[in-house]
Amino acid sequence: MRLKPLIVLAALMVALSAFSQKQALDLITRELSEENMRYLSSDSLEGRRTGSEGNDAAAAWISSGALDAGLKPLPGCDNLYQPLEYLRITPIAEESTITLSDSSGTLLHTMAAMPLMAPGDTVNVSGEVVFAGYGYMNSEEKYNDFADISLNGRIVIIMTRKPDLHGSGMPAPGSGISEMTEARKLPMIMMQKAKAVLFVADPAIGCNISTDLLSIGGSYQLKPLFRKQPFSFALNAYTITSATADLMLARAGLTLGELQDSIAVTGRPASFIIPDLKASVRINVTKDTVTSKNIIGYIEGSDPLLRDEAVLFSAHYDHVGKDFAGNIYNGANDNASGSVGLLNIATAFAALEKKPARSLIFFWTTGEEEGLHGSSYYAENPLWPLDKTVAAINFDMIGRSRRETDIGASSNGRYDITGSDTIKVISGDDCHQLVALAGESCEESGIHMIDEGKGDYFSGSDHYPFFRKGIPVLFFFTGLHSDYHKPTDDFEFIDFEKLIKVSKAGFLTGYKVANATRRLEKDRKRQN
Numbered sequence: 001m002r003l004k005p006l007i008v009l010a011a012l013m014v015a016l017s018a019f020s021q022k023q024a025l026d027l028i029t030r031e032l033s034e035e036n037m038r039y040l041s042s043d044s045l046e047g048r049r050t051g052s053e054g055n056d057a058a059a060a061w062i063s064s065g066a067l068d069a070g071l072k073p074l075p076g077c078d079n080l081y082q083p084l085e086y087l088r089i090t091p092i093a094e095e096s097t098i099t100l101s102d103s104s105g106t107l108l109h110t111m112a113a114m115p116l117m118a119p120g121d122t123v124n125v126s127g128e129v130v131f132a133g134y135g136y137m138n139s140e141e142k143y144n145d146f147a148d149i150s151l152n153g154r155i156v157i158i159m160t161r162k163p164d165l166h167g168s169g170m171p172a173p174g175s176g177i178s179e180m181t182e183a184r185k186l187p188m189i190m191m192q193k194a195k196a197v198l199f200v201a202d203p204a205i206g207c208n209i210s211t212d213l214l215s216i217g218g219s220y221q222l223k224p225l226f227r228k229q230p231f232s233f234a235l236n237a238y239t240i241t242s243a244t245a246d247l248m249l250a251r252a253g254l255t256l257g258e259l260q261d262s263i264a265v266t267g268r269p270a271s272f273i274i275p276d277l278k279a280s281v282r283i284n285v286t287k288d289t290v291t292s293k294n295i296i297g298y299i300e301g302s303d304p305l306l307r308d309e310a311v312l313f314s315a316h317y318d319h320v321g322k323d324f325a326g327n328i329y330n331g332a333n334d335n336a337s338g339s340v341g342l343l344n345i346a347t348a349f350a351a352l353e354k355k356p357a358r359s360l361i362f363f364w365t366t367g368e369e370e371g372l373h374g375s376s377y378y379a380e381n382p383l384w385p386l387d388k389t390v391a392a393i394n395f396d397m398i399g400r401s402r403r404e405t406d407i408g409a410s411s412n413g414r415y416d417i418t419g420s421d422t423i424k425v426i427s428g429d430d431c432h433q434l435v436a437l438a439g440e441s442c443e444e445s446g447i448h449m450i451d452e453g454k455g456d457y458f459s460g461s462d463h464y465p466f467f468r469k470g471i472p473v474l475f476f477f478t479g480l481h482s483d484y485h486k487p488t489d490d491f492e493f494i495d496f497e498k499l500i501k502v503s504k505a506g507f508l509t510g511y512k513v514a515n516a517t518r519r520l521e522k523d524r525k526r527q528n
Contacts, residue, residue, distance in 0.1 A: 049321025169264025
């Protein structure tokens with residue numbers, strides 16, 4: 001008699017697992033998306049930086065969700081993990097200082113050092129101090145803050161932003177501090193062999209540097225132990241307050257505001273060596289070895305002849321962690337959204353009664369923010385033959401829609417975040433068949449696709465290593481928004497309806513590729 005309930009339960013489980021495509025898509029829900037997003041973008045994970053405890057916790061959550069959905073380790077693997085080892089170098093905050101003294105050695109001031117990027121080793125440098133304006137040069141405008149000074153062996157103060165040489169002379173009002181603008185200044189300074197760079201907010205901005213600029217770096221540096229470094233460099237860049245800058249400039253009887261006004265009025269640099277002043281930067285560090293993990297699961301295809309081929313879906317789950325001041329960068333859109341989308345898609349595929357003809361690989365990468373480490377490592381150490389990988393479909397930032405604050409400069413000129421009904425699709429521009437399938441799938445999912453081709457962001461996410469291996473690729477992407485790589489990229493700004501639509505579009509695109517009778521072919525090269 002006790003067998004009857006078991007028989008009924010078994011029949012019920014079969015019925016529940018016998019999902020059609022439509023029923024599988026219905027499993028991509030706001031409830032599931034919010035649950036995963038709320039955890040992956042929470043403060044408790046401290047920004048999911050590769051090599052951190054928060055990154056490990058995120059990996060455990062995703063792996064558990066993938067296994068619960070029905071994913072299995074790839075053939076020959078015991079679990080879903082592919083480990084990557086790093087050397088982690090962490091500055092000791094209480095042993096990191098900048099000191100100022102005069103030429104006789106009299107101590108003038110000591111402050112905590114706030115690195116923009118954690119150094120790769122201990123730092124102990126000192127030298128004369130140069131004020132170099134904005135640290136800006138533009139040959140077309142015939143402006144060069146470095147023209148009449150040598151930076152070699154010296155410590156350099158530069159202001160944020162850049163002058164408006166064809167207008168007021170001041171930086172554009174309301175432009176804010178741009179991470180990309182400041183990062184572009186550093187190579188020229190490094191080439192001139194400056195010992196350290198001290199960033200200060202230009203007076204016109206009306207506040208000191210905060211998390212707008214600190215997001216250039218993080219609270220530690222990682223050196224991959226799984227590959228040889230082609231080169232290494234020391235980026236000794238720090239922030240100081242305007243009060244500290246004025247203390248230093250007082251040795252010349254000047255203030256930061258007076259120097260900015262001078263540049264604006266004359267349209268010429270006001271760079272000079274600050275007299276009778278020496279600065280010293282000292283940073284002590286700790287070093288340890290840490291492991292971060294790629295997460296890889298799969299669903300076997302149903303066709304005996306085609307199941308040896310696979311469609312690969314990817315999304316990175318790491319973010320940039322915390323800065324040296326302790327601010328947390330939760331990375332809700334970048335890229336908890338893609339990680340959640342991938343869990344959505346895996347859940348839907350696993351529920352299908354009849355699996356697609358080809359196999360499906362689900363790949364959550366680590367180390368993307370460090371330089372596409374996880375995807376590059378897999379591409380060189382694949383767990384599934386790359387010549388049997390028919391397409392790579394990547395999801396990076398799929399959960400934001402344009403807001404009123406999304407105005408101003410970004411890395412490609414201006415913020416280009418899409419609206420609630422639109423998603424960008426970037427491709428290798430060499431397989432229009434794949435792009436067409438994505439367009440059809442977006443239309444069926446209720447979202448408009450913008451075909452970006454290679455676009456401005458082509459080499460910036462985890463599809464790129466697969467493109468370099470000759471695999472057709474797609475990259476679903478919202479575009480850049482004003483909270484990108486800032487502590488304000490949080491749960492409350494996610495557009496879940498959009499995330500769900502993009503998840504469904506990704507599912508349908510992969511479904512069509514996996515079931516196609518013929519493998520995707522790249523376009524023939526255009527004849528000149």
